[in-house]
Amino acid sequence: QQPVQSPQAVILREGEDAVINCSSSKALYSVHWYRQKHGEAPVFLMILLKGGEQKGHEKISASFNEKKQQSSLYLTASQLSYSGTYFCGTEERAGGTSYGKLTFGQGTILTVHP
């Protein structure tokens, strides 16, 4: 089952902040975040491996609540280049052939205006 992302779309002005949420019904080992521009390959942003872990990447950071199987992506002081579709990908805690196999959310479209 796909993780659920919210909101489905966000419109910002440059400099504003946004939060994108990702929620799963499965026990998770890791959560991955990617950004995709139209017609291009997804670009890796970060991986969260441990419950409660927070990681940062420039002005983009994320958290992972292992107990709730939820992750949030934080974009601060947004720039025009942040526009795109953001996907979370979840890796289940179960082992075996699920190693490395990601299930993606439906995506959140982020639009940043000047």
Add this chain to the structure above:
Amino acid sequence: DGGITQSPKYLFRKEGQNVTLSCEQNLNHDAMYWYRQDPGQGLRLIYYSQIVNDFQKGDIAEGYSVSREKKESFPLTVTSAQKNPTAFYLCASSRIVRGEKLFFGSGTQLSVL
């Protein structure tokens, strides 16, 4: 430079025709994946392979077939049984390690004539 290459970038299929999408990687990754992306939707897993000559069905395998004869190559065939093949197809690879990121190809847009 190491990477993952998909071809062609655009592909057109006629009714009843099988078409094959190419995916090659030189990253020495054991795992390779095929995802389908429809407009406004996320990536859905079609097939994946963790070792040569072995592969597993993903969530939407019907109407597709794959092979893994070489570690570097994982071609996807969209068969005539796939009645709605128009989509953006992405190939990815990774090491078989927990929490490892996926490396994506640039994608193939498949359309029906």
